[in-house]
Amino acid sequence: MDELLTDEQRQLRESATKLCADRGGARRARALRDAGQDIDTDAWRAVVEAGWLGMMVPEARGGLGLGVVEFYIVLEQVGWQVLMTPLLETVATAWLFGALRKPPQALAALLDGERIIAPALDADGWTFRRGGSLLTRVPVFATAAHDFLVEADNALCLLAHPQRGLTLTVNVDGSRAARITSNDAATVIARGTEATALTGKLGDLLALGSAIELLGVCESAMALALEHVKTRRQFGQPLGSFQALQHRLADNFVDLELNRSLLYRICVEWDRGAVVPAMIAGAKARAVRVAVEIMRNALQLHGAIGYTDEHDIGILWKHALALSARYGNELTQAARFARLTAEEG
Amino acid sequence: MPWDIASLFSDDTEDDQRFRAEVRDWVAANVPRELCHRRERIQPPELKPWHRKLFERGWIAPHWPKEYGGMGASLTQQIILFEEIVRAGAPTPYPHGLNFIGPIIIAAGTEEQKKRFLPGILAGEATWCQGYSETGAGSDLASLQTRAVREGDHFVVNGHKMWTTNGHYADWMFALVRTDPEARPRHAGITMLLIDMHSPGITVRPIQTLKGDAEFAEEFFDDVRVPRENMLGGLNQGWRIAGMVLGGERFTTGHPRYALIYLQQARELAKRSGAWDDAGFRERLTTLEIDLLAFLAYYRHAAKLHGTKTAPLSIAPVIKIAGGTLAQRSADLLVQAAGEIGASADDTPLISGAVNVAAELFEMRRLSVGSGTTEINRNIISKRVLGLPDAER
Numbered sequence: 219m220d221e222l223l224t225d226e227q228r229q230l231r232e233s234a235t236k237l238c239a240d241r242g243g244a245r246r247a248r249a250l251r252d253a254g255q256d257i258d259t260d261a262w263r264a265v266v267e268a269g270w271l272g273m274m275v276p277e278a279r280g281g282l283g284l285g286v287v288e289f290y291i292v293l294e295q296v297g298w299q300v301l302m303t304p305l306l307e308t309v310a311t312a313w314l315f316g317a318l319r320k321p322p323q324a325l326a327a328l329l330d331g332e333r334i335i336a337p338a339l340d341a342d343g344w345t346f347r348r349g350g351s352l353l354t355r356v357p358v359f360a361t362a363a364h365d366f367l368v369e370a371d372n373a374l375c376l377l378a379h380p381q382r383g384l385t386l387t388v389n390v391d392g393s394r395a396a397r398i399t400s401n402d403a404a405t406v407i408a409r410g411t412e413a414t415a416l417t418g419k420l421g422d423l424l425a426l427g428s429a430i431e432l433l434g435v436c437e438s439a440m441a442l443a444l445e446h447v448k449t450r451r452q453f454g455q456p457l458g459s460f461q462a463l464q465h466r467l468a469d470n471f472v473d474l475e476l477n478r479s480l481l482y483r484i485c486v487e488w489d490r491g492a493v494v495p496a497m498i499a500g501a502k503a504r505a506v507r508v509a510v511e512i513m514r515n516a517l518q519l520h521g522a523i524g525y526t527d528e529h530d531i532g533i534l535w536k537h538a539l540a541l542s543a544r545y546g547n548e549l550t551q552a553a554r555f556a557r558l559t560a561e562e563g
Numbered sequence: 564m565p566w567d568i569a570s571l572f573s574d575d576t577e578d579d580q581r582f583r584a585e586v587r588d589w590v591a592a593n594v595p596r597e598l599c600h601r602r603e604r605i606q607p608p609e610l611k612p613w614h615r616k617l618f619e620r621g622w623i624a625p626h627w628p629k630e631y632g633g634m635g636a637s638l639t640q641q642i643i644l645f646e647e648i649v650r651a652g653a654p655t656p657y658p659h660g661l662n663f664i665g666p667i668i669i670a671a672g673t674e675e676q677k678k679r680f681l682p683g684i685l686a687g688e689a690t691w692c693q694g695y696s697e698t699g700a701g702s703d704l705a706s707l708q709t710r711a712v713r714e715g716d717h718f719v720v721n722g723h724k725m726w727t728t729n730g731h732y733a734d735w736m737f738a739l740v741r742t743d744p745e746a747r748p749r750h751a752g753i754t755m756l757l758i759d760m761h762s763p764g765i766t767v768r769p770i771q772t773l774k775g776d777a778e779f780a781e782e783f784f785d786d787v788r789v790p791r792e793n794m795l796g797g798l799n800q801g802w803r804i805a806g807m808v809l810g811g812e813r814f815t816t817g818h819p820r821y822a823l824i825y826l827q828q829a830r831e832l833a834k835r836s837g838a839w840d841d842a843g844f845r846e847r848l849t850t851l852e853i854d855l856l857a858f859l860a861y862y863r864h865a866a867k868l869h870g871t872k873t874a875p876l877s878i879a880p881v882i883k884i885a886g887g888t889l890a891q892r893s894a895d896l897l898v899q900a901a902g903e904i905g906a907s908a909d910d911t912p913l914i915s916g917a918v919n920v921a922a923e924l925f926e927m928r929r930l931s932v933g934s935g936t937t938e939i940n941r942n943i944i945s946k947r948v949l950g951l952p953d954a955e956r
Contacts, residue, residue, distance in 0.1 A: 221873040222864075444949060459954040464945035471944055472884050475877065476854075479861040483572055494566055500853040507850075556849045 222482075223291075230288055234295040237264055242299030244438075244530035247537065250302050251392025257334075257362035258302040265301075266331030271308050275316035280329055285489035286423075290430050290482060297434025300537045302393070304334050304359045306427040311335045311367055314374075314420045315407070322407040324365070324376060335376065336363035337424060338398060339417060352377065352400045357544035360386060360396035367420075368404060374413040375404035390536040395544075422498045424545040426488075429498075429505035430481050432541045436474055436512040439534045443467065443516035450521075457519070466515050473508045480504065496558035499551045506548035509538045570646070571856075572863040579639055586647040589620065600652040600916035602923075604776045607657060607690045607732040614656045614687030623685055624661055631669055631677065632685045638869050642814055649820050652916065657729060660684035660691035662812045664737040664757075671796040671804050680735075680757065694724040694738030694758070694782065695805070701726075702939050704739070705750040705802070709784060711740040718742075718756060718794070720764075720787040730780030731769045733760045739801050750802035755795040762787050774925045814866055816934070817882035821927065822855050825893035828918050829900040832911065836902035847896055854889050861885065877948045880940035887930035887937060894920075894927040 223231065241261035250258055265271070273288055275281020289309060296305055308328060315325040327333035338356035354368050366377045377400060385397040408416065444467065447458035457463060480501050487493040513535040517524040524531050546554065575583060593616055598605060617623040625641040627633020634640070648655050665684045668676055683689035700707035709722025720740060730736070736758045746752025760767070764787040770779040796804040829848060833839040865882060868874040898905040901920045910917035931937040945951045 221868050221871065221875075444951075448950070448952060455955055456952045458951040461942075461945075464949075464951050465938070465941040467949055467951065468941040468944040469884070471877070471949060472881050475881050476857040476861045476885055479864040480857040483860040483864065487572075497566075497856065500856050504853050504857055552846070552849050552853065555853060556845060559852065 227288060227291060231291045231295075233268065234292045237268055238295040238299035238301050240264075242296070242301040244300050244533040247300040247302055247391065248527075248533050254392075256302070256359060256392060256394040257304065261301050262303045262331065265303050265305055270305065271331055272312055272316075272329045274309055274313035275325070275329065279316045279321055280326065281312065281316055286426070286485040287482070287489055289427065290485045293427055293430040294434040294437070297431030297541070298438045300391075300435065300438075300533065304336065304362065306424065306431065307336055307359060308334065310420055310423045310427060311337060313423065314367075314416050317416060318408050319412065322376070322405075324407075333365065334359060334363045335365045335367050336360065337420060338366040338368050338377075339421060352398070352402075352404070354398050355395065356398060357395050358393050358540070360384060360394040360398075362394075366398065368398075369413070369417055370404060372409065372413065373406045374408040374417055375406050377402060377404040389540045389543075391533065391540045393540050418495070421545070422493070422495055425502045425551065426481070426484060426498050428541050428545045429477075429502040432505045432509050432538060433474070433477055433481055435534050435538045435541065436477075436509050439512055439516040439531060439538070440467075440470060440474065442531055442534070443470075443519045446520055463519060467519075470508075470512050470515055473511060477501070477505055477508055494558075496555050499546070499555040499558060502546055503548045503551035503555060506542040506551070509542060510548075513538055572860055574639065574863060574867060575643070576639075579643060582640055583643045583647060586622070586644055587650070590647055590651045590653065593620075594648075594651050594653045598654055601654070602910060602917055602919050604774075604778055605654050607729055610654060610656065611687050613654065617656065618686050623656065623687070624665065626662075627665065627669065627685075631681055638814060638866055642818070642866060645815050645818060646820075649818070655815070656687065657690070658812065658815065659693055659729065659733075659737075660687075660689065660735075662815070663693055664691055667737070667755075667804060667807050668795065670807050673792075675792065676757075676795065683734075689734045690729060690732050691735050691737065692727050692730045692733035692760075692780075694727060694730075694736040696726045697723060698725055702936055705748070705753070707739055707741060707753065709738070709740045710744070711742050711754060711756060711789070713742075713791075714788075716791045718754075718789045718791065720756070720758065720784045720789055722784050723781065724784070725779075725781045726770075727780050727782060728778055730760075730782055731767050731777065736760055736782070737795070739805060742801075743799055746799065752799055753801040754798055755801040755804045756789050757793040757795055758787065758789050759793075762789070764788070772925075773928060774922050813879045813882050814862075814869065817862070817886040819855060819858050819862060819886060819889065821890035821930075822851070822858070822886075822893040825890070825897045825923065826852060826855060828913060828915065829893070829897045831913050831915065832897065832918070832920075833900040836900060836904075838900050838902055844896075844899060847899070851889065851893055851896060854885075855893075858885050858889050875948075877944060880943045880948075883935060883940045884937055884944075890930055891927045894924045898924050 241264050270292055272281030273284045277283040293306060312325065312328050315321050315328065324333060328335060336356050336359040338354045352368065352370055356366055364379055368375050368377050380400040380402055383399040387395040389395060447463060448456055450457045484493060484497050484501055516531055517535060520529065520531050523529050595613055598613055622644055624633040625636035625644050629635040645655060661684060665681065668680055695704060697707050697709060709720065709724060711718040711720045724738065738756050738758050739753050740756055741752055742754040743752030764785040766783040767780050769777040770781060772778050833844055838844045865878045897920045901911065904911060905920055907921065910919045
């Protein structure tokens with residue numbers, strides 16, 4: 219993909235690589251997990267300063283007016299370095315706000331990084347009102363978020379973080395999901411067909427973004443595995459000289475190459491206005507399927523050290539697991555792909 | 564499908580789109596109907612008139628430079644031509660002359676050789692075959708032993724070539740032969756010869772394939788005299804010369820057409836056999852359709868990079884491994900879709916034409932063996948892309 223980037227995109231990639239490497243890393247993610255934090259506030263400050271949050275908001279509305287291709291470039295690095303910040307959720311929500319006929323006031327605070335809004339929408343209809351109370355699920359940043367973006371009564375609303383009524387789930391990588399029950403009033407930001415259409419696209423963008431982050435985590439795991447087999451020696455040889463292991467790594471490489479091209483291409487199609495939801499469903503499904511293979515092989519190649527909490531490869535797998543589960547896992551997205559591509563008759 | 568999978572992710576410019584439309588119309592009007600949607604391999608003699616038509620239209624060698632009778636076309640236009648011929652269900656011309664040896668003669672041949680051989684390749688008058696493999700030299704091609712000894716202005720060739728596609732129809736063979744048995748490394752003692760298959764001393768025996776057709780042949784060389792002027796490139800330069808063959812060729816042999824066709828046929832067949840109602844069938848279909856989507860994205864991406872300085876070395880092996888695996892698994896699924904007639908030796912009629920699922924299943928096995936096995940391609944990725952070490956002694 220590198221070869222097709224413009225000079226500006228290359229520069230963005232360089233700065234994203236540097237920022238994420240400086241601020242992130244598996245060690246950092248482990249420390250946050252151990253400290254019980256679901257957001258890295260230092261890294262978040264750096265992300266905000268880099269000006270990425272409004273990358274997909276039109277310039278007239280205070281953003282940078284860039285496309286999903288640029289988002290891809292940044293997210294891949296975020297995934298690679300396990301950066302525990304709500305970049306995906308914020309850029310996607312800001313994109314939605316910027317696309318509304320009347321952008322909500324919250325947009326400015328969102329772009330400043332002062333207000334964290336976690337989407338609590340689920341394509342399979344987790345969100346509904348029952349007897350006056352709202353029941354929904356937020357897949358990530360359940361503790362760090364100030365507000366939740368929810369869909370209720372055919373409207374898109376902002377619900378202030380309710381201090382009570384949250385059933386938290388702490389994920390293996392330290393990220394936090396929750397089931398939310400609330401009787402609080404939510405602020406409506408869009409209604410009717412506008413709300414429905416944009417909610418669908420937001421779901422697509424989140425699924426796509428999580429697949430791109432997952433690609434980054436896989437690339438990171440692949441790099442660790444390669445480094446390990448080139449240096450670790452057994453039977454008087456580097457592990458990497460054994461053909462059985464070489465061929466598994468070669469297959470991993472082929473799988474990743476295809477995902478890189480598919481995800482990049484979908485971003486290009488999105489920016490052209492030609493993306494089809496089935497493509498995104500297929501891409502997320504495949505990103506998860508490949509991640510399972512890459513992680514399994516990378517861990518296996520590490521031998522016993524891979525089975526420790528001390529080694530980074532385990533953190534990568536845990537983060538991959540969390541990214542796989544949110545915004546549609548392999549089978550959910552594969553079923554969606556099948557539904558969307560089913561022919562009549 | 565919510566998209567036209569045949570042209571999905573294509574990067575056609577306006578010129579390309581015009582060209583695509585022009586090709587589509589012309590093919591529809593000119594393709595011989597009796598050659599379309601045939602499940603068996605069409606042998607070179609039957610293909611000649613179609614080759615000739617493409618030649619007369621000026622479209623037979625899109626990738627050759629104009630000065631040699633080609634179109635000097637971009638890879639995109641080559642792919643368009645290929646896709647539109649495939650879309651019509653028509654056969655594409657055999658690649659051995661046009662795609663393998665033709666470009667090598669252009670790159671490494673003498674003026675005399677170009678004048679002598681290129682017109683026949685373009686017009687389809689001469690059928691070519693590739694003489695590389697031997698009984699003892701498959702993946703380890705550099706171990707080949709067919710000998711060529713200089714005697715005055717001739718080489719005298721003795722040996723045995725195998726697994727030669729169209730060997731029994733060929734007028735000419737481009738062969739790798741051993742001219743220096745002592746050379747180390749072994750590939751430094753190999754020369755490329757252009758051998759007239761009608762020469763005295765050549766015995767050709769067809770070999771029936773797993774699919775059931777006579778695609779292959781083996782050739783025995785018994786004191787076959789090859790004039791010195793039929794040496795291509797320098798003495799002992801054959802390995803380097805043969806290396807010029809790969810490139811754009813991967814984009815036609817590796818095109819996702821098989822998977823595309825098989826998965827469509829599998830849908831149709833499954834609805835008839837009842838397999839469509841099985842969750843297992845649907846799940847596997849979905850997995851393969853997603854893989855096809857990903858491979859298509861890779862294929863277009865690679866085509867865009869092909870020929871640029873930054874084109875990664877991994878393109879050819881990735882297309883080979885991913886495309887081959889996908890086509891094979893799609894053929895496997897086609898057999899499942901057929902249910903109890905999955906082992907039938909007969910054709911099964913479909914709306915889109917007849918299909919013989921077992922024949923397709925077997926034919927696809929060639930993809931992971933011919934022109935470099937999957938394992939050799941994995942070695943290339945391991946060593947040259949991932950930088951994994953050789954075994955230490």
